[in-house]
Amino acid sequence: MAKTQLGARVDSEIKQLAEARARDRGLSLGEYIAVLVHEDSEGLRQRGLAAAERFLAEHQNVFDEAEDVDCRPPGAHAA
Numbered sequence: 844m845a846k847t848q849l850g851a852r853v854d855s856e857i858k859q860l861a862e863a864r865a866r867d868r869g870l871s872l873g874e875y876i877a878v879l880v881h882e883d884s885e886g887l888r889q890r891g892l893a894a895a896e897r898f899l900a901e902h903q904n905v906f907d908e909a910e911d912v913d914c915r916p917p918g919a920h921a922a
Contacts, residue, residue: 865875882888
C-alpha cells in the first residue's frame with residue numbers, strides 16, 4: 844500500500860504520551876497512529892470495551908466482596 848504523509852497539531856503532552864505508547868508496542872509513531880485508526884474503524888476498541896463491561900457485570904459481586912473485606916477494621920473478624 845502506498846504511504847502518504849499527514850500532519851496533525853496536538854498538545855505536547857499528547858505527543859509525548861503517543862510516542863511512549865508507540866515505544867511500548869515497538870512501533871513508530873506513524874505505525875501506532877495507523878493501528879489506532881485501523882482498530883477504531885473495525886470496532887475493535889468498542890468490542891473490547893463491551894467485553895470488559897460484560898466481565899464486570901458478571902463478576903461485580905467478587906469485586907464488591909473484596910472491597911468489603913478491605914474496609915473492615917483490623918480484628919473485626921475475631922469476634
